[in-house]
Amino acid sequence: MVNLIDKYCEMPAVVRKPMWKIWHKLMIKFDKNSDAVFMNYGYQSLNGDTPLELIEKDKINRYCIQLYDFVVKKVDLKDKDLLEVGSGRGGGASYITRYFKPKSYTAVDISSNVIKFCNNYHKVEGLKFIRGEAEKLPFIDGSFDVMVNVESARGYSSLKTFFREVYRVLRHDGHFCFADVIKKGEYEEVRNHLQENGFKIISEHEISKNVVRALDFDTERRKTLITNKVPKFLVKPFLKFAATKGTERYEDFATGRMEYWSFVLQKNGQLK
16 A cells, blocks of 8 residues: 555556545545545745634644645636636635635546535535546536646646646636646656646746645644544555655655645647
């Protein structure tokens, strides 16, 4: 199990997709009370900014929510049609819909099990979850004003194909809010793929240190959640997957072996 988690993103697409579905089945099986609705690494400001104002029930997930907030807050979302691809357990979709008030929010994931979970758990007006594949989105051209993708694209078989699909389903001047882990030395390649697929870069930030700081603050919550819900023989790989402090994945960020980048892009260029 540990090796499968470590090498997930390097596996062939034919293996990654069923592995992702299996992972979600395990999450649903172990998390009976639906306590884990986020799966991202989180974000924490390093500048002493005023803490994000959250209602009481959301405070437990502060650092994961702050990542979503950082990724999308530069774009006006009110009364817009939003799409999220790779929505996982739906926490980010719920947060954005409740706090930013878009006209509609459609969240897509490849796992039918997680889609069923999200539609049952997240009862938010204007929010719906449907099954779909990132590289073959089930929507007509120009369907959305804004597209969100957080910590999901690194598992796709082709970034170029995914970016082209994002471009296709966005309306003219639509925005793409994108954040993910990038191996050290591969940033320029990802950036070039975005531009080649017609996106203008509005902003770009390496937020690796912010992610590490969030994991510092959030490690105890993650450890408690995992040790209370997961069978003992799976605790170690789950902790690694969650990048708790002291794990190899945490050290990847802390030492710079892996970087975390956030982009805001706009569809107003030409495909090359």
